[in-house]
Amino acid sequence: MAMIEFQDVQKYYGSFHALKDINLKIEAGETVVLIGPSGSGKSTLIRTVNGLETIQKGKLIVNGQDLANKKTDINRIRKNVGMVFQHFNLYANKTVMENIMLAPRIVLHRKEDENRKIALELLDRVGLRSQAEKLPAQLSGGQQQRIAIARSLAMRPKCLLFDEPTSALDPEMIDDVLNVMKDIARDSDMTMLVVTHEMGFAREVANRVVFMDDGRILEDDSSEKFFDGEPSNERARQFLGKIITH
Numbered sequence: 104m105a106m107i108e109f110q111d112v113q114k115y116y117g118s119f120h121a122l123k124d125i126n127l128k129i130e131a132g133e134t135v136v137l138i139g140p141s142g143s144g145k146s147t148l149i150r151t152v153n154g155l156e157t158i159q160k161g162k163l164i165v166n167g168q169d170l171a172n173k174k175t176d177i178n179r180i181r182k183n184v185g186m187v188f189q190h191f192n193l194y195a196n197k198t199v200m201e202n203i204m205l206a207p208r209i210v211l212h213r214k215e216d217e218n219r220k221i222a223l224e225l226l227d228r229v230g231l232r233s234q235a236e237k238l239p240a241q242l243s244g245g246q247q248q249r250i251a252i253a254r255s256l257a258m259r260p261k262c263l264l265f266d267e268p269t270s271a272l273d274p275e276m277i278d279d280v281l282n283v284m285k286d287i288a289r290d291s292d293m294t295m296l297v298v299t300h301e302m303g304f305a306r307e308v309a310n311r312v313v314f315m316d317d318g319r320i321l322e323d324d325s326s327e328k329f330f331d332g333e334p335s336n337e338r339a340r341q342f343l344g345k346i347i348t349h
C-alpha cells in the first residue's frame with residue numbers, strides 16, 4: 104500500500120482554488136522532491152499530509168487512513184508522519200535534549216532511560232552531541248535545523264515531511280542540513296516528501312521529482328528523467344532552466 108495517496112484532491116482558501124485535481128501516489132520508502140514557483144501550492148500540499156491544512160474534495164490516504172474522513176484520528180497520523188519546518192519551530196525555553204525527548208515521553212510514553220539513549224544517538228547522528236544542554240538560541244540556524252530533524256526522528260516516524268528546510272539558512276550551513284537529510288534518505292526506509300529548491304539534493308537522492316504550478320501537478324518524473332532526460336512540460340523545463348542557471 105502507498106504511504107501517501109492523493110485522489111482528485113481539491114483545496115480552497117475561501118474562494119481561492121489552491122490545490123487543483125491533485126493525484127499523487129508516494130510508496131513507502133520513496134524520497135520525493137516537490138518543486139515549483141513561489142505560490143504554486145507546494146507548502147499547501149505538504150501541509151495537507153499531516154492535517155495542518157484541510158482538503159475540501161477528494162481522498163487523501165496517509166498510512167492507510169483517509170484524512171478527508173472526519174472520523175480519522177489526526178494524532179494517530181501525526182505519530183507516524185513528522186514535519187520539519189523552514190523556521191525550525193524548536194521550543195525556545197527547553198534544552199536541545201528536552202526538545203528531542205518531549206514528544207516521545209508524552210505521546211509514546213517512552214521510558215526515561217531509553218528516551219535519553221535514543222536522543223543521544225540521534226544527536227550523534229546529526230553531529231551535535233556536544234550541544235545537548237544548550238538552548239536553541241545558543242545554536243546557529245543550521246544546528247537548530249539539525250536538532251529539529253533529530254526531534255522528528257525521535258518519534259520513529261514512517262514518513263517525514265520537509266517544508267523548505269534550508270531556505271532560512273545561511274549558505275554555509277545548508278550542506279550540513281542536506282547531508283543529514285541525504286543520510287536519512289539513503290540509510291533508512293523512511294518515506295520522505297521534501298519541498299526544496301536544492302536541485303543537487305533532488306538529483307542525488309530523490310526517487311522522483313514532482314513539479315507544481317498554479318495549484319496543479321504538471322510533471323511527475325523519476326529524477327533521472329527530470330534532470331537528464333528533461334521534463335515534457337514546457338513550464339517545468341523553463342523552471343528547471345531558471346533555477347539551475349541561477
Ligand SMILES: Nc1ncnc2c1ncn2[C@@H]1O[C@H](COP(=O)(O)OP(=O)(O)OP(=O)(O)O)[C@@H](O)[C@H]1O
Nearest residue numbers: 116117119121139140141142143144145146147148
Ligand atoms: N492561509 C491562506 N489563506 C489564503 N490563501 C493562502 C493561504 N496560504 C496560502 N495561500 C495562497 O495559496 C497559494 C499557494 O501557497 P503556498 O504557500 O502553498 O505556495 P508555495 O508553492 O509553497 O510558495 P512558496 O514557494 O513561496 O512558499 C498562494 O497563492 C498563497 O497566497
